[in-house]
Every structure is written in C-alpha cells, then in structure tokens.
Amino acid sequence: MPIETVFEGKVKYIQVIDKDGNADEKLDPKLPKDLLLRMYITMVVTRMFDDKALKLQRQGRIYTYPPCLGQEAAQIGSIAALNEEDWFFPSYREHGGYLWRGTEMKWMFVYLMGSELGMKIPEGKHNFLVSIPIATQTLHAVGAAWAAKILNHKVATMVYFGDGATSEGDFHEAMNFAGVFKTPTVFLNQNNQWAISVPRKKQTAAKTIAQKALAYGFEGVQVDGNDVLAVYRATKEAIDKAHRGEGPTLIEALTYRMSHHTTADDWTKYRDSAEVEQWKERDPVKRFRIYLERNGYWNEDLEKKTVERATSEIEKAIEEAESMKLDNPEDVFMYTYSKMPPHLVEQMNELMEYLKNKS
Ligand SMILES: Cc1ncc(C[n+]2csc(CCOP(=O)(O)OP(=O)(O)O)c2C)c(N)n1
C-alpha cells in the first residue's frame, strides 16, 4: 500500500462582477431574470431592515442588534443557492438569510425585542435558530448532515460563521468530522475582516481561511464576498456536490463589516475610517445594481417602488411586533427541553416568585 507523504493543494478565487459592475462573461452563471431580481430586492430589503433595526435599538425599542451592512452579497448569494429542503444554520448576523427563507419580519423584530416567540421556526421550514455561542452551529450542521446521510435523505446543510469562529475548537472538530465522514455540509465563512476588535490577521497566520479545508481533506474556495454572483456560483457548486454525495466544501467569502460589531460596540475605537472608506467602493448592493441595469433588468423607477414597498412592509412589521404581548419571563426557560429538568423548574419558580413580590 502506498503511503502518501507529499501534498500539493490549491485554493481558487472567484470573482464574477468587479467593483465597477463589469461582469466576466465566462464566469457569469447567467441566472434567470426573476431569480436575479429576487436576489437584488432581498439585498435592498435586508439593508433597509438593518438600518431600521439599528435606529430602533438607539431608541430603546429593541435590544442588542448585530448589523449586517456590507455583507448582503455574501448572505444572499449563498442562501439563494440552497434548496428549500436543505438546512440553514445561521450565526447571529444572517438577517438576509432569514428574510430569503421566508421568516416574517415581525418575528425577527419580536426576537430582537427579547421574546423567545420570535425564534419559533415556522412549521416545515428547514431553518435553525440564531446561534450566539461562536462556532457551535458548525457542529450542529455537521451532525444534521451526518444524520441525513445515514437516513439517505438527499439534503445538504449550510452553516454560516465568521473569521473569528475559525479560532474555536468547535470549528476544527466540525471540519474534521465532515472531512472524514464526507458529510453533505457547506461551511460558509463570512470573513468580514474583524471579530469585534480583533483583526483577521490575528486569527490565523494562514494566507486564506479557505485553505484550512485542505488540511481536513476537502475543497476550499475563496470568493469575492461582495460579488453576489461569485458567491452564488461557488455555493451552488458546493451544494450540488453535497447532493451528489461528494462531501463538504469550505467557502471563504471575503467581505467587510461596514458597521459596528453590535450596537454594544463602537468601531471608531479600533479601526481606521480610511479602511471603511476603501470597502465602501466595493459596495455589494451598488455593484449588483449596475450589473442589473446594464442587462436592462433595473431602473430608477423600480428602485423607487422597491424602497417604498419595503418601507411600508418594515413599518407594518414593527407595528405588529410592538402591539404583541411579549412580557412572559418564564419563556426563557420553556423551549430548550421537551420536559423541563428540575433545576430549571426551580429557577423558573424562583424568578416568578421574585417578580410577583417586586410588583
Ligand atoms: C464561545 C463564544 N466566545 C466568545 C463570544 C463573544 N463573542 C461574540 S461575537 C465574537 C466575535 C466573533 O467574530 P466572527 O466569528 O468573526 O463573527 P462576526 O461577529 O464578525 O460576524 C465574540 C468573541 C461568544 N459569543 N461565544
């Protein structure tokens, strides 16, 4: 039996639309107009949702909010390549992903108002919950993919995580398991250059995050994460591969968090505004709009109507969320176990007793 001692691996980089909106004819996936428009409109709505959520937090109407400004192409380009039966495992920044997968905006606001009700996944939707503990969702996604493989269900799982998450043990365990057991998993890394105030260069000495896949025995691809068509192309290939039973892929979407890490953060304390300005030139929404306009699919009038429709949709969602009765503190304990263990029952009773005496 030959023993392998030499390894020569490579990571490819994909860009379809450059920062000025010029498309590479050979790489353009030439998607149908209705899909392209749905992608663009969702990107615009995501950006408007994001802007509104930030303002609501500043007014004290929702709690901590993690903005996704600048990451719309990385999110929508990838989620659009996922079939409905495939499973979506987000981190906490994938607002665009939830919108694409049919989550009603009012529930997203309800969640941000601190109610567990907002995280109730609609029946039949293959979406997972927001994951705040960094990288834990990579293990969940690999576990679910492994279960699907054992059950012979032809579905893939796709998991979102940041550059900082690649320093967590969970990420490496998930990658290793996925490689060995060839699970149908797409690891979608949004390398937005920062993990709160820690820059990407402090997460790893490797040139790319994508190359980490090679050490686990599978393919790693780096894409321009601000180019929605490049992200779509790479993700579609990875999902198709997973459906064919050919195992996992790691996609590194190179992007940038244009806003604060969360509303509890202030980026002006640790990064240069010149850096932010430089990334503004690579704006994913603007770039995609130029592409659509050049293809004759978009114009000022359609933009205006989209913004008007989204404005009233967002206002209506806020109104509905704010008119709900959301003050059920016991909900915090309710939905982790089908049968609540005794220590949680005790804590819940203690809290309810405390609140009763306080009022
Ligand atoms: C296990 C764990 N450790 C630490 C934290 C605190 N924390 C919240 S976000 C974050 C940075 C994550 O950065 P990255 O993975 O790049 O994702 P991004 O926020 O940039 O999308 C940290 C350390 C946490 N939530 N979970």
Ligand SMILES: [Mg+2]
């Ligand atoms: Mg990050």
